Amino acid sequence: MNTTYDCAMRRQVMSLPQLLNEQYADLEPKIRTVLSFQEIYSCQRIILTGCGDSWAAAMAMKPAFEQLTGLKTEAIPALELSRFTPEKLLKGSAYSPLVIVVSNSGGAARLAEAVLRCNRYGAFTLAITGKPESPLGIHAKRILPLEVPRFESAPGTRSYMVALLALFLLAIRMGEVRARYTMDAAGAYRRELKGLGQKLESSLPQMDEAVRQIAASWKDFPAFDYIGAGSDYATAWYGHAKMLEATGRYAMHINSEEWFHLNCFIKEIEQLGTIVVAHTENAGLSRTKEMLAAAVRMGRKLMVVTDGTAEELGIEAPCIQVPKTDSPYAAPLMLFVPLCLLAADLMAMLGEKQCRGQEGPWEFCKGAAGLKNSEIIVV
Amino acid sequence: MLKKFELQTGYNEVINITDQVKEAVQESGVKSGLCLVFNPHTTASMTVTSFWDPMGFEDLQDEICRLIPTKVDFKHQHDTPQDAAGHVKSSLMGVELCFIVEDGKLLLGGSQGIFFLEFDGPRKRKYYVKVIEG
Structure with missing residues (x-):
């Protein structure tokens, strides 16, 4: 295990296997009772929303909700849902649409605003939050309480994993109750989640070492490009967010298709870290492989996060291998880990403070004031 | 003698287990006694019904579903x-059935079969057969 560099974010990453085990035990029984049979059967449409990490979690778990529940599912950013989504899309029957909002702190004004607006037009709002007393918790019609043990403050790593886990368990539950698959099949999904902590624990040292070597060679890079398709894009989005929070360096996110339209034209590629998320069962993998081949030909500095191998992807580039999951919907719970390690290693190597210490020009961010202190307008 | 059987059921399936139960009785060597058939599940049952027309199995499940x-x-x-x-x-419906064993055979009517009733499925299931002399 790498101990040359350390920081709170790295320690958060190292705590993930244990947290995964603990949180599974906490969340599984809660999720069985958070929605009744009637509520699950009444639901005809699902909206997942969030901002920051919770937006990434919503995007990452959208395919799980779509496929497991069989219901039309949209992931809508909090601002879009608050101000732009047409009213008619928020109206429905008693428990539909189901609007699911994840936020451990529950403090972001835009999320509370989104919930207030959805309530106004008749949607059924479910908040997954660690603070039932927060604005989000107060306004949501139903709460799934999170109990994420406190840890040293760092760019959100533990809370992201819990958000993914809670959403996936909820999708499994809704599909099970709606008889989309048998209880045994639901049990198999759950058993896999129960064992993921152990899988992660055994592969963390190898991931850590591989990422550390890349981080050491990328220490002076001013910019990073994160790429993926579908739920891998959600993971890439999350990775870029961590890089910004941890190091303050420029970070971009783009999907594998749009990369050919835009980000492939970035100059000074010898100083650009290109991070590609490529799950082997991703429906967009062929395009991601084309993107990777192009990036290799260009001489881009690559870090590929995958459950496969460089041979499987048909490239010669450093691959950080995460454990394979039986269900592709569980993959985001593994793929985000190397991205956290990269941001954490660079943060430690550079001696950076999280979110610039919220000092000087960033003082307005103190105590997440930039997220909390915003005028709530329900339109 | 106690014998365990395993089944892979389908959704709301009715499975004929008559032959297995008869074999268990024969293997036991008991000439006169009782045969208990028991399933250890809470969403499955056992019954005796006619084996002649498989559509009758659907009727059985349909009527059980109409009642519950x-x-x-x-x-x-x-x-x-x-x-x-x-x-x-x-x-x-119950999870056990009891039969008379006489002359080393199950005392079943000409149209009677023994059936495992699945009320969920597909599931991996099991049932036990106990033959007692006396």
Whole structure:
């Protein structure tokens, strides 16, 4: 295990296997009772929303909700849902649409605003939050309480994993109750989640070492490009967010298709870290492989996060291998880990403070004031 | 003698287990006694019915479902509506059957078969056969 560099974010990453085990035990029984049979059967449409990490979690778990529940599912950013989504899309029957909002702190004004607006037009709002007393918790019609043990403050790593886990368990539950698959099949999904902590624990040292070597060679890079398709894009989005929070360096996110339209034209590629998320069962993998081949030909500095191998992807580039999951919907719970390690290693190597210490020009961010202190307008 | 059998069921399947039970009786060597057939599940049952027309199995499940429909307002919500209905069906139908063994054979009527009733599925299931002399 790498101990040359350390920081709170790295320690958060190292705590993930244990947290995964603990949180599974906490969340599984809660999720069985958070929605009744009637509520699950009444639901005809699902909206997942969030901002920051919770937006990434919503995007990452959208395919799980779509496929497991069989219901039309949209992931809508909090601002879009608050101000732009047409009213008619928020109206429905008693428990539909189901609007699911994840936020451990529950403090972001835009999320509370989104919930207030959805309530106004008749949607059924479910908040997954660690603070039932927060604005989000107060306004949501139903709460799934999170109990994420406190840890040293760092760019959100533990809370992201819990958000993914809670959403996936909820999708499994809704599909099970709606008889989309048998209880045994639901049990198999759950058993896999129960064992993921152990899988992660055994592969963390190898991931850590591989990422550390890349981080050491990328220490002076001013910019990073994160790429993926579908739920891998959600993971890439999350990775870029961590890089910004941890190091303050420029970070971009783009999907594998749009990369050919835009980000492939970035100059000074010898100083650009290109991070590609490529799950082997991703429906967009062929395009991601084309993107990777192009990036290799260009001489881009690559870090590929995958459950496969460089041979499987048909490239010669450093691959950080995460454990394979039986269900592709569980993959985001593994793929985000190397991205956290990269941001954490660079943060430690550079001696950076999280979110610039919220000092000087960033003082307005103190105590997440930039997220909390915003005028709530329900339109 | 106790014998365990394993089954892979389908959704709401009715499975004929008559031959296995008869074999268990024969293997036991008991000439006169009782044969108990028991399933250790809470969403499955055992019954005796006619084996002649397989459509009769569908009638059986249809009528059980008509009497105990799968609905969303069961108070037991730990698993699924189908599971909750299955518990009620299983309780009402019972999980065991008792037969007379005479001359080393099951004393069954000409049209009678022994059936495992699945109220969920597909599931891996099992049942036991105990033959007692006396």
